[in-house]
Every structure is written in C-alpha cells, then in structure tokens.
Amino acid sequence: MKTIEQIGAELQGYDPQALSASAVNDFLSRLVEPITDTEELGLFDALGRVLAQAVISPINVPPHDNSAMDGYAFKGDQLRPDAPLVLRVVGTALAGKAWSGQAAAGECVKIMTGAIMPPGLDTVVPQELVTVRTESVEGLAQASTSSVRTEIIDIPPGLLQAGDNRRLKGEDVMADREALQKGELLTPSSLGLAASLGIKTVSVLRQLKVAYFSTGDEILSLGETPREGAVFDSNRYTVFGLLTRLGCQVIDLGVVRDDPALLEAAFTQAARQADAIITSGGVSVGEADFTKAMMKKLGDVAFWRIAMRPGRPMAVGSIPVPDEGRSAVLFGLPGNPVAVMVTFLAFVRPALLRMMGANTPAPPLLRARSTEAIRKKPGRTEYQRGTVSTAPDGSLQVQTTGNQGSGVLSSMVQANGLIVLHHAQSNVAPGDEVDVMMFWGAI
Numbered sequence: 001m002k003t004i005e006q007i008g009a010e011l012q013g014y015d016p017q018a019l020s021a022s023a024v025n026d027f028l029s030r031l032v033e034p035i036t037d038t039e040e041l042g043l044f045d046a047l048g049r050v051l052a053q054a055v056i057s058p059i060n061v062p063p064h065d066n067s068a069m070d071g072y073a074f075k076g077d078q079l080r081p082d083a084p085l086v087l088r089v090v091g092t093a094l095a096g097k098a099w100s101g102q103a104a105a106g107e108c109v110k111i112m113t114g115a116i117m118p119p120g121l122d123t124v125v126p127q128e129l130v131t132v133r134t135e136s137v138e139g140l141a142q143a144s145t146s147s148v149r150t151e152i153i154d155i156p157p158g159l160l161q162a163g164d165n166r167r168l169k170g171e172d173v174m175a176d177r178e179a180l181q182k183g184e185l186l187t188p189s190s191l192g193l194a195a196s197l198g199i200k201t202v203s204v205l206r207q208l209k210v211a212y213f214s215t216g217d218e219i220l221s222l223g224e225t226p227r228e229g230a231v232f233d234s235n236r237y238t239v240f241g242l243l244t245r246l247g248c249q250v251i252d253l254g255v256v257r258d259d260p261a262l263l264e265a266a267f268t269q270a271a272r273q274a275d276a277i278i279t280s281g282g283v284s285v286g287e288a289d290f291t292k293a294m295m296k297k298l299g300d301v302a303f304w305r306i307a308m309r310p311g312r313p314m315a316v317g318s319i320p321v322p323d324e325g326r327s328a329v330l331f332g333l334p335g336n337p338v339a340v341m342v343t344f345l346a347f348v349r350p351a352l353l354r355m356m357g358a359n360t361p362a363p364p365l366l367r368a369r370s371t372e373a374i375r376k377k378p379g380r381t382e383y384q385r386g387t388v389s390t391a392p393d394g395s396l397q398v399q400t401t402g403n404q405g406s407g408v409l410s411s412m413v414q415a416n417g418l419i420v421l422h423h424a425q426s427n428v429a430p431g432d433e434v435d436v437m438m439f440w441g442a443i
C-alpha cells in the first residue's frame with residue numbers, strides 16, 4: 001500500500017486543502033488495493049460476491065440447434081418469394097424428445113419450442129402462420145387398401161426466410177469460452193447463466209470487512225435518554241445500510257466518545273478486524289475533539305478540504321496492523337448525515353468496490369431537465385438531492401427536494417438520485433439539462 005506522501009507526489013497539483021471531487025477518486029484508486037483471499041461458494045451463497053476467476057463454459061448453450069417457436073420445421077431452401085409452400089407433416093419433435101426420422105423435400109416436422117431441430121431442417125414456421133388441413137393418402141398403410149389421414153400445411157409466401165425461428169447451438173455461450181469475467185459482481189442473471197452451464201460452485205473473493213463507528217460527545221445511541229444538544233446516531237444506520245447493500249461484512253462498533261483511550265481502542269480494534277474503517281464526525285476544521293489527533297497518531301492520514309458540497313472535510317489514509325504486516329484503509333467522513341451518504345456514494349463506494357475486486361464500471365449519469373433554477377458557484381462540485389420523473393412529453397425531468405442542508409436526511413429519503421453540478425458548472429436555469437447520479441440499488 002502506498003503512503004499518502006507517495007500518492008500526493010504522483011498527482012499533479014495535489015493540494016489537500018483544495019481537492020476536486022475527481023482528484024479524490026483518483027487519489028483513492030491509487031491508495032486502495034483489491035483483496036486476494038478466495039473461497040468456493042455454491043450459487044445460492046454467491047449472490048453479490050465478486051468472481052475471483054473467470055467462468056469458462058464446459059458446454060454449448062443451447063447444446064443443440066432447437067426451435068424458438070411452436071410450429072413446423074422444414075428445409076428453408078424450399079421457400080419461394082411468390083408461391084405458398086405446401087408441406088406434409090411426417091413427425092413430431094417435442095422438447096426433451098427428439099424426432100429421429102429424416103424429413104425429405106416437401107415434408108415437415110411438427111415441433112415444439114426448445115425441441116431439437118431434426119437433422120437437415122433449418123427453419124421453423126410458427127403454427128399461427130400456417131393453415132393446416134388433413135388429406136387422405138392412399139395405400140400408405142402397410143398391405144392395406146385403407147387410406148391414412150395426414151396433415152398438410154400451407155405457408156403463405158413472403159413471411160419467412162431460411163433459418164428463421166431456429167436457435168443455434170452455442171448461440172448463448174460457446175463451449176470453452178469465457179462466460180463470466182473475473183471481477184464480475186454476481187447478479188441474479190450471472191447466477192442463472194452459471195447454472196445454465198451446469199456449474200454448481202464458483203470461486204469468489206472473500207467478503208470485504210468494513211468496521212464502522214460514529215464519533216462525537218453529542219451522539220446518542222438508540223435507547224439512550226435524550227439530553228439537551230444531543231442527537232441520535234443516524235449515521236450508524238445509513239452506513240450499515242450502504243455497506244450491506246454493497247455486499248460488505250459490516251463490523252459495527254457503535255458510538256465512540258471523545259476520549260483518547262476509547263478512540264485509540266476503537267481504531268486499533270477496527271484495524272485489526274477489518275480491511276477498511278469508516279468513521280463519521282470529528283474531521284472538520286476547528287473540531288475540538290480527539291478524533292483527528294488519534295488518526296494522526298495511529299496512522300498515515302491526510303486531512304482534506306474537498307471542493308464540494310455537502311461533505312467538505314474528509315480524512316483518508318491507513319492504519320497499520322503491525323503484527324499482521326498489513327494496513328486497514330481509513331475513510332474519516334464528515335459528521336453531517338447527508339454529507340456521510342454523499343461522500344460514501346461519491347468516493348467510498350467506488351473505492352470499496354475496487355477493494356472487493358469488482359470490475360464494475362461506474363454507472364452512467366442520467367441526463368434530465370431541471371424543472372427549476374438552481375444556484376451554483378463554479379469551483380466546487382455540488383450534489384443536490386433530486387427526484388427524477390417522466391415528464392408528460394416522455395422526457396426525463398428532475399426536481400430538487402427543497403432544503404439542501406447537509407443535515408436534512410429526509411431529503412435523501414425523498415430523492416431517487418443526486419443532481420451532480422460539476423466543478424466548473426455555474427447556475428442552472430429552468431429547462432437546462434443536468435447530470436444525475438441515480439441511487440439504483442445503492443440506497
């Protein structure tokens with residue numbers, strides 16, 4: 001792990017007192033490293049975990065050419081643009097029960113969705129496109145003068161091309177090819193895809209362990225008797241939720257008072273138990289508490305002023321665990337409840353994903369028309385809570401949630417995303433398009 005000084009030297013114009021939001025992400029991506037411990041898990045347990053190894057498919061999916069429709073399979077080269085095609089039905093192919101005969105020119109096989117295409121047949125006409133009639137065929141029954149009823153279908157011209165409604169062997173996944181990439185965050189669809197290959201277990205990185213505690217003498221744990229000037233600890237719950245949604249193992253250390261011995265014990269325990277430590281509170285300028293002093297004493301820590309709103313102060317660094325020869329990454333977030341969530345989403349979440357070994361690209365920002373004027377000073381990034389909705393004309397619009405105070409947690413509950421007003425951007429006029437970082441599954 002690099003030191004704060006090394007990374008600072010790598011970055012052009014690094015100024016801890018005036019960092020842009022993008023410089024923060026750049027810094028953190030150089031600070032944190034992916035974990036490497038792996039475990040083998042059954043698919044049900046692997047949801048939300050990160051693949052440690054690519055999954056190579058042992059089979060073709062689908063394993064055979066098969067029908068995409070209920071209908072009739074035939075040789076497509078018989079289709080003519082100007083004349084109907086008349087075919088005699090000579091057999092039936094069911095899903096899971098192939099038809100083993102040979103169909104000649106002028107013949108077709110009734111086929112169900114998923115049934116293997118009979119040999120030599122390449123095209124399926126859906127049953128709703130044909131007219132079916134029955135005809136007597138004389139002398140077909142062995143040594144008998146009686147007639148046999150067979151079905152005849154008529155396919156009107158111009159509806160089909162050779163190869164239609166046939167799924168090709170391996171068109172989803174080819175045998176011996178990579179079906180899932182290393183670093184993939186396993187979603188419901190990736191679990192399903194692994195299962196479709198017959199794969200029962202996958203090699204994943206272990207869960208990232210993140211310890212969290214709140215600081216501040218005014219912070220009350222739930223159940224404590226309210227006293228003047230004190231507030232309940234909401235950060236403990238938002239951080240718990242954000243980390244849990246991300247798939248981390250959360251180590252909850254509660255509230256730690258402004259007492260050097262308690263803070264030292266909390267930081268030491270957190271570093272020993274976790275890969276990353278998140279604290280909230282006590283990092284702002286002129287803060288009278290001991291949090292910053294303890295971070296400085298125990299670790300290699302930078303204290304930043306970020307050109308952003310909300311969430312200007314933040315501490316970042318590492319706390320060594322000497323007897324293990326490793327360090328825990330430290331994210332010292334500001335105390336204000338909205339600032340905690342915003343700095344988590346903007347900086348901590350991408351850094352933790354990198355530590356988790358995930359290769360997920362940042363989700364794209366959405367563009368939406370602002371329904372109102374928004375005041376914005378160039379020279380800092382602002383994150384306003386917004387609600388994106390569909391306008392009557394079908395386009396996307398976004399409205400701020402009103403009071404944007406960094407302690408107004410109800411604004412986060414109302415919003416479905418953060419309007420990102422970029423560093424150089426100035427005032428927004430009604431109708432201007434703005435970028436929105438949607439919460440999607442993060443919140």
Ligand code: AMP
Nearest residue numbers: 214232233234235281282284334335336
């Ligand atoms: P600080 O960054 O410590 O100066 O805190 C800024 C503001 O956030 C203060 O009003 C604190 O009371 C509030 N705050 C700090 N920690 C928490 C917490 N865990 N839950 C709710 N509010 C908090």
Ligand code: MG
Nearest residue numbers: 216281282335
């Ligand atoms: Mg404080």
